[in-house]
Amino acid sequence: MNKFGNFMIGLGLVVALVVTLGIWVRLPWPAVLGLAVLFALWMALTRLGRQASSVTAVGVSTLRQRLGSSSVIVIGIAGVVGVLVALLAMGEGYSETLRRTGSTDTAIVMRGASASEVMSVLERDNVVVIPQVAGIARDAQGKPIASPEIVVAANLQLKGGTEDDVGSVQLRGIGDEAWTVRPNVKVVAGRKFKPGMHELMVGQGAQREFAGLEVGRQVKLGNQLWTVVGQFASGDALDSELWADANVVADAYRRGGSRNSVTLKLADPNGFDAFKASLEADPRLKVDVDTTLDYFSKQSEGTSKMIQGIGITVGVIMAIGAIFGALNCMFAAVAARAREIATLRAIGFRGTPVVVAIMLETMLLALIGGLLGGALAWLIFNGYTASTLAAGSVGKLSFEFSVTPALLWSGLKWALAIGFIGGLFPAVRAARLPVTTALREL
Structure with a gap:
């Protein structure tokens, strides 16, 4: 009987302990x-x-x-x-x-059912149509603030490693609109790349991680030499990227007129649902859209x-x-x-x-x-x-x-x-x- 009593006391302690801990972790x-x-x-x-x-x-x-x-x-x-x-x-x-990379007043448009930007391919016709959809903010000249972009992988030598120690870096091809869509990105050294030139801007995170990305240096990407002309800081995931002219990147990596995504600024920060409805209503488009905040949070x-x-x-x-x-x-x-x-x-x-x-x-x-x-x-x-x-x-x-x-x-x-x-x-x-x-x- 004494053993049974001790067993019941021990069992009661265990049950009480489990219940207490269950409550405790949620307090x-x-x-x-x-x-x-x-x-x-x-x-x-x-x-x-x-x-x-x-x-x-x-x-x-x-x-x-x-x-x-x-x-x-x-x-x-x-x-x-x-x-x-x-x-x-x-x-x-x-x-x-x-x-931090995303916000509620910007959106990213990708091919339908694409899990991520790198898996998306938007044909040239879509890239032309998307910026014309209602709900996109416009600049002082009346042009839609939309940035068709291409992302590709490039291999570079890691800092402090041998020539065989390489890592993958994301090269993003952009146009002038990318800077307007992302006002948090600032040039901290050098200058922006010139359109049509094999010139690169490097994020601070990428510069810390990879060798040879100092301003003025040349690196080989896509079997071509590129000159690093500037460095930018964004304080988010973009800091780990390289940026170059979208058309030059497309030519170097044989992507033609296609792009991976279109990142744009909404005319109304609360107008995402209306913009999404406009995209879905256009029979020419089979795309998915998220605010950049939701997209990067999901990633x-x-x-x-x-x-x-x-x-x-x-x-x-x-x-x-x-x-x-x-x-x-x-x-x-x-x-x-x-x-x-x-x-x-x-x-x-x-x-x-x-x-x-x-x-x-x-x-x-x-x-x-x-x-x-x-x-x-x-x-x-x-x-x-x-x-x-x-x-x-x-x-x-x-x-x-x-x-x-x-x-x-x-x-x-x-x-x-x-x-x-x-x-x-x-x-x-x-x-x-x-x-x-x-x-x-x-």
Whole structure:
């Protein structure tokens, strides 16, 4: 019967733990702050709470005597939080770079059913018709602000590598309208390319990633020599591209009059639905259209989810190790303090204050570990530049890790959850330890 009772208590703890963690991971910080205030009031205003405060104070005062085991908990949890936040920061930085590339007042038109710009081909007739559709903004001369563009892959030597260390970069062929559609793109060195010339402008991200892209240098693309005449900055995914005259790119890569897409500026930022309806109503066109914000957000989803999945998987594996470390240390601490706990029980302290005190002690160590791990992740990885082959692209995308407050908060919640699990079972064991047995054994 005793074994059955112990089994049911253990099962109840596991169920309560799962439910609590399920609620915990969804709690926003205001709710957590509210719970912390309520808990502080309980400890200050109730008899059991004051008992828990007293027991907690005693336990915390002995942490220096248990510095080794306490450090195991702190370092283990700091490692979990640091790795988790760093991996999630990579996904966040990747997504943010692509999201910044788009806006709600510009749209991208591609061939129907094309998953991405590089998979789309618009024939010359479509390229001529699309800018004439109602709903497109016009410049001072009355010309539609629409940029038919071509994207191709080019291979260049990576910086710091040998001649065999090459990477893919996206070469975008554009016209004058591209600068009007994207006012955030600024020339930061040199000049713009001249129409009809084999001249390139390079994004800052591409210049950092590949060798030979300094202004004035020549590079070989499509079996032809191109001169780098300028450098631009956009602060988004376009920073990783090379830009050249669309007609010259089409000739060099034998694309004829076709283009991959048409990027345009809407006459009314709220008029996307009307513009889309106009495109769909034209029998000459079989195209898809999205705002550039939606398009680039969709392109980032798959990779971001994959990175997030990897981060959470690695975090869970490391968290399991940290939990076992915390359990081991706290069980040892409870065993070492068995006489003290038994004495408190003998003079009238209830089991609840003992449970609360041990869990608070563990969660304090977890909090320190979480803060340490988050701080290290922010110091080391925030702003760290990386690159990867971008979804929907044929070239590398340079981006910066972004350690946001939301990610730091998630890491802190993971730390406290590990501390909660690691302290719960030792705390319950301490509260259920028979007083006479504990006093007799020591």
